[in-house]
Amino acid sequence: xxxxxxxxSSATTPEMRQALRETxxxxxxxxxxxxxxxxxxxxxxKGKFGNVYLAREKKSKFIVALKVLFKSxxxxxxxxxQLRREIEIQSHLRHPNVLRMYGYFYDTKRVYLILEYAAxxxxxxxxxxxxxxxxxxxxxxxxxxxxxxxxKYCHSKKVIHRDIKPENLLLGLYGxxxxxxFGWSVHAPSSRRKTLCGTLDYLPPEMVEGKxxxxxVDLWSLGVLCxxxxxxxxxxxxxxxxxxxxxxxxxxxxxxxxxxxGARDLIGKLLRRSPSERLSLExxxxxxxxxxxxxxxxxxxxxxxxxxxxxxxxxxQKIDAIAEENEQNVVxx
Numbered sequence: 001x002x003x004x005x006x007x008x009s010s011a012t013t014p015e016m017r018q019a020l021r022e023t024x025x026x027x028x029x030x031x032x033x034x035x036x037x038x039x040x041x042x043x044x045x046k047g048k049f050g051n052v053y054l055a056r057e058k059k060s061k062f063i064v065a066l067k068v069l070f071k072s073x074x075x076x077x078x079x080x081x082q083l084r085r086e087i088e089i090q091s092h093l094r095h096p097n098v099l100r101m102y103g104y105f106y107d108t109k110r111v112y113l114i115l116e117y118a119a120x121x122x123x124x125x126x127x128x129x130x131x132x133x134x135x136x137x138x139x140x141x142x143x144x145x146x147x148x149x150x151x152k153y154c155h156s157k158k159v160i161h162r163d164i165k166p167e168n169l170l171l172g173l174y175g176x177x178x179x180x181x182f183g184w185s186v187h188a189p190s191s192r193r194k195t196l197c198g199t200l201d202y203l204p205p206e207m208v209e210g211k212x213x214x215x216x217v218d219l220w221s222l223g224v225l226c227x228x229x230x231x232x233x234x235x236x237x238x239x240x241x242x243x244x245x246x247x248x249x250x251x252x253x254x255x256x257x258x259x260x261x262g263a264r265d266l267i268g269k270l271l272r273r274s275p276s277e278r279l280s281l282e283x284x285x286x287x288x289x290x291x292x293x294x295x296x297x298x299x300x301x302x303x304x305x306x307x308x309x310x311x312x313x314x315x316x317q318k319i320d321a322i323a324e325e326n327e328q329n330v331v332x333x
Contacts, residue, residue, distance in 0.1 A: 033105040033114065038066060045122070049073040050110070054117065064102065067113040074111070082183045083111065089159055090182040096301065097150035099170055099180040118170035118178050127166050133232035137260060140229040141293035143169075144266075146177040147222065148284040149302050154179075155215045155281070164221035165202050166228065176301075200241065201234035205249050205273050216275035222284065223270025230259050235271070249273075262289025 041054035044065055050073065055066040074080050090101040100116035120126070123143075127133060135143070147164070154161060161179065168181040204220035206213045227235045235253035238244045247253065251273050255264050266287050269279035284290060285302065294302075 033103055033112070035105075035107070035112065038064075040066065049077070049079070052115075063117050065115040065117045067115055069111045069113070071106075071109055071111060079183075086181075086183045087113070093154065093157065093159070093182075095150050095153045097146045097177050097179060098154070099178040115180075116178070118180070119173040120171035120175055122167070123169035123171055123177070124166040126171060127229070127232075135229045137230070137263065138293045138295060140226060140263070141290045142295055142298045143177050143229065144222065144226055145285055145290050145294055145298060145302055147179065147225070148281045150177070150179050151218050151222075152281040152285075155218070160215045161218055161221075163202070164218055164225055166225070174297075200244055201237050203248060204275070205251070206275060208245050208248050214275065216278055219270055219275070219278040219281070220272075223267050223278075226263065226267050226270070227253075227259075230263055231256055235267075260289070262287075262292070265289065 037059070038055040038057055041056065044052040044054055046052075047067075050067065050069040052065050052067045055064050056062065057064065069083065074083060087101065087104055090099070091103065094100075099118060102114040102116070104111065104113050106112060127135065147169070151161065151164075159182075161182065163181065163183070164179070168179070170178040170180050172178055202221045202224045204213070204217050207217060224234050224236070236244050236247040238247065251271055253271070255267075259267075266279070266284065266289050269283070269287075272278045279287070
């Protein structure tokens with residue numbers, strides 16, 4: 001297999017674009033892909049329900065990540081619905097900081113998700129490899145801007161992620177952030193939800209207390225994320241689950257001395273007990289600490305959300321317009 005970096009540019013090939021259109025065309029709901037369409041390369045990661053492999057579509061030579069999930073493991077954990085939801089939502093999102101899902105197929109034992117290949121891997125591993133397991137200010141601010149712009153787009157589509165954390169973020173070829181793993185996300189036109197989900201250290205008070213919640217849970221998660229970027233661990237992390245719950249409900253945390261005032265201000269405006277008091281995504285993008293540290297390459301790409309008129313309408317359909325039809329198709333998995 002050729003170097004994956006050399007193949008990234010093939011995303012624009014007419015053959016692959018046509019193949020992707022055939023796969024996601026809402027007028028035809030038959031699976032277009034099979035394992036025979038791909039050359040399988042090295043493993044990229046291992047998860048609870050299966051593995052992820054580097055792969056190349058044979059006809060176009062387009063490099064992808066192939067996520068292979070075992071049906072038996074999904075059924076054992078009662079996660080079939082979670083997978084259907086992940087497919088429904090992620091396959092119809094179009095943003096440079098959201099990992100693209102090109103399609104899926106399945107056989108008797110496995111489900112295969114065809115995903116965008118993020119060449120620089122998991123953000124969590126990148127964070128762990130840093131001195132003191134934390135990012136510098138400029139890197140942290142750049143990531144905060146990118147993820148805020150991506151979530152602004154998701155929220156405009158009534159999609160709440162609900163599980164933002166370093167383990168669910170990937171890095172593209174140029175180091176750009178990619179939101180991945182929409183298994184806990186939800187398309188919620190009614191805006192209010194009451195399901196407890198996500199990762200304990202990142203849960204906001206309203207979810208810990210079992211109250212209704214909306215897209216503002218993602219704002220809380222961004223506050224926790226920014227803290228972990230700069231400190232190396234989440235603000236409410238303890239060895240005891242009940243103590244973590246207590247700290248979250250009391251919004252009890254302390255900043256280490258090295259955290260700069262600008263970052264403290266941003267994090268403090270996101271980690272508010274009342275969801276209505278949390279700084280908006282637009283507020284994050286315009287926060288003085290973020291703006292003064294943004295690198296030119298990142299600044300040039302933002303705000304992408306406001307340029308969505310450049311995306312073809314047939315590639316940016318409303319999720320709620322196709323969710324019911326998609327559910328009928330995906331239920332066969």
